[in-house]
Amino acid sequence: xxxxxxxxxxxxxxxxPVLTAQENxxxxxxxxxxxxxxxxxxxxxxxxxxxxxxxxxxxxxxxxDWTLAIYAGVPMVQGSDLNSSVSGEGMKWGYDLQAVxxxxxxxxxxxxxxxxxxxxxxxxxxxxxxxxxVQYRVLSLIGDINFSNLLRRVDNKxxxxxxxxxxxxxxxxxxDTNISPKNNQRINKKTGTNMGSGSLGIVGxxxxxxxxxxxxxxxxxxxxxxxxxxEFDGSTSVPGxxxxxxxKEDGMFVFNxxxxxxxxxxxxxxxxxxxxxxxxxxxSPQDLQDMLVVCAQGDKDDDGVxxxxxxxxxxxxGARVDGAGRALDTDLDGIIDLYDKCVTLAGPxxxxxxxxxxxxxxxxxxxxxxxxxxxxxxxxxxxxxxxxDRAAEYLKYYKDNxxxxxxxxxxxASKAYNMNLSQRRAEAVKSxxxxxxxxxxxxxxxxxxxxxxxRFPECKPASKCPEWKNHANRRVVFVxx
Numbered sequence: 001x002x003x004x005x006x007x008x009x010x011x012x013x014x015x016x017p018v019l020t021a022q023e024n025x026x027x028x029x030x031x032x033x034x035x036x037x038x039x040x041x042x043x044x045x046x047x048x049x050x051x052x053x054x055x056x057x058x059x060x061x062x063x064x065d066w067t068l069a070i071y072a073g074v075p076m077v078q079g080s081d082l083n084s085s086v087s088g089e090g091m092k093w094g095y096d097l098q099a100v101x102x103x104x105x106x107x108x109x110x111x112x113x114x115x116x117x118x119x120x121x122x123x124x125x126x127x128x129x130x131x132x133x134v135q136y137r138v139l140s141l142i143g144d145i146n147f148s149n150l151l152r153r154v155d156n157k158x159x160x161x162x163x164x165x166x167x168x169x170x171x172x173x174x175x176d177t178n179i180s181p182k183n184n185q186r187i188n189k190k191t192g193t194n195m196g197s198g199s200l201g202i203v204g205x206x207x208x209x210x211x212x213x214x215x216x217x218x219x220x221x222x223x224x225x226x227x228x229x230x231e232f233d234g235s236t237s238v239p240g241x242x243x244x245x246x247x248k249e250d251g252m253f254v255f256n257x258x259x260x261x262x263x264x265x266x267x268x269x270x271x272x273x274x275x276x277x278x279x280x281x282x283x284s285p286q287d288l289q290d291m292l293v294v295c296a297q298g299d300k301d302d303d304g305v306x307x308x309x310x311x312x313x314x315x316x317x318g319a320r321v322d323g324a325g326r327a328l329d330t331d332l333d334g335i336i337d338l339y340d341k342c343v344t345l346a347g348p349x350x351x352x353x354x355x356x357x358x359x360x361x362x363x364x365x366x367x368x369x370x371x372x373x374x375x376x377x378x379x380x381x382x383x384x385x386x387x388x389d390r391a392a393e394y395l396k397y398y399k400d401n402x403x404x405x406x407x408x409x410x411x412x413a414s415k416a417y418n419m420n421l422s423q424r425r426a427e428a429v430k431s432x433x434x435x436x437x438x439x440x441x442x443x444x445x446x447x448x449x450x451x452x453x454x455r456f457p458e459c460k461p462a463s464k465c466p467e468w469k470n471h472a473n474r475r476v477v478f479v480x481x
Contacts, residue, residue, distance in 0.1 A: 072096070086124065360394065
C-alpha cells in the first residue's frame with residue numbers, strides 16, 4: 001500500500017509539467033519533399049546561425065549562483081501514533097541540524113541537496129503510555145521557488161531585502177526509534193531503517209529570507225517531512241499500538257533558523273537579481289562597484305589626492321593641497337604655505353615669503369589701487385571693503401611704520417570745496433582701517449590734497465577727459481613717512 005501511494009504521487013508530479021507544456025506546444029510541419037543540396041550548402045542554410053557559437057564559461061557569468069546554508073531548529077512529530085506534543089502531556093523536545101547546498105538555475109528557481117540530522121521526542125497516552133525518541137537522517141533533493149522574484153513588480157525600485165521561498169522535493173529517510181512504557185523504562189522497543197530507495201518520502205515547506213549583505217542571508221524556515229510509513233514513530237514495535245490510529249502515516253514538522261552563504265566572486269547573487277535590471281536606465285550594481293574603484297595608481301606623496309589625478313606627485317610631507325594635489329600658495333608669491341612665514345602676504349623667498357619694509361608703500365597702494373569714489377561723495381562702496389581689508393593686513397604687519405593717508409578729488413568744483421572733500425575721503429579710509437581692520441590709529445595721518453597731484457593731470461579742467469579718468473582721480477593713497 002505504501003509503495004502504491006508513493007508511485008501514484010511521483011507519477012502525478014512528473015506528468016504535470018508535460019501536461020501543462022502541451023497547452024503551448026507549437027506543431028511545426030516540415031516539407032517532406034526531397035531537397036537536392038550538397039552537404040556544405042545544407043549546413044550554410046540550416047545551421048548557419050550556430051557557426052559562430054561560443055561556449056558559455058564561468059567568466060561570462062554576471063551573478064553568484066551557489067549557496068551553502070546551515071540551519072538549526074526543533075523537530076515536532078505530529079499526526080502519528082506517537083507525537084512530540086500531546087495534549088495534557090506537554091512537549092518532548094528535540095533538535096534538528098541542516099546543511100543545504102543549492103545551485104541557482106534562474107532568478108526564481110534553484111535546486112538544492114539537503115541533509116538533516118536530528119532527534120525528535122515521542123510520546124502517547126495509548127496502551128498505558130509510551131515515550132521515547134527517534135534519531136533520524138534525511139537526504140533530500142529540493143526545488144526552491146522564489147515567489148518574491150516571480151511576483152516582483154517592474155516599477156518597484158525599493159530595496160529588495162525580503163523574499164518568500166517555497167520548497168518541495170523527494171527525500172530518503174534513515175532513522176533509529178526507541179520507545180518504552182512510561183511505567184517501565186527498562187523495556188526498550190526499537191525500530192529503524194537506513195536511507196535508500198526503500199525509505200522514500202516527500203518534503204515541502206516555505207521560508208522567509210532576509211538579505212543581510214551581498215554575502216550572507218538569514219532565513220526562518222518551516223518544513224514538513226512525510227515518511228509514508230508507520231515505522232518512523234516506533235509504533236509497530238508494540239503490538240496493537242499502530243492500530244490505535246490505523247490510517248495515520250508518520251510525518252514531522254521542522255522549524256529552523258539559519259544563515260546562507262552566497263558563494264562566488266560576483267557582486268550579486270542570482271536569487272536576488274532583478275531580471276529586468278538591464279533595461280533600466282543607469283548603471284547596474286556591478287558597474288557602480290567597478291566605477292567606485294579609486295586610487296588605482298596609489299598616492300605616492302601621501303597628500304590625500306590619488307595619483308590618478310594628482311598634478312604634483314612630489315608634494316612635501318605636511319603641505320596642504322588643493323583638489324588637484326598641488327601645494328597651496330595662498331598669497332601667490334611662489335612659496336608654498338608650508339614654508340611661507342607670511343601665508344597671506346606676498347614676499348620674496350629670501351625673506352621667507354614675507355614682504356620687505358622697502359616695499360611697504362607700494363604694496364599698500366597696490367592693495368587699494370582700484371579704490372575710487374563716486375562724484376561728490378566720501379562714502380566707501382562695500383565692493384571696496386576687501387581691498388581695505390587687505391591693506392589692513394599689511395599695516396598690521398608693518399606696525400612700526402607710520403603713513404600719510406592722502407585724499408584726492410577730480411578737478412570739478414572749487415579748490416576749497418575739493419580740499420574739504422578730499423579730507424573727508426581720507427578720514428573715511430582711516431576710520432574703516434581702524435574700526436574694521438584693527439589698525440592702530442596712531443599709525444595713520446590724514447592729509448587732504450584736493451585736486452592737486454591728479455592721477456591724470458590732463459583732466460584739469462575735468463571737461464577735457466572722459467568720465468572714467470575723472471573717476472580714477474577720486475582716490476586715496478598711502479605715503480610712508
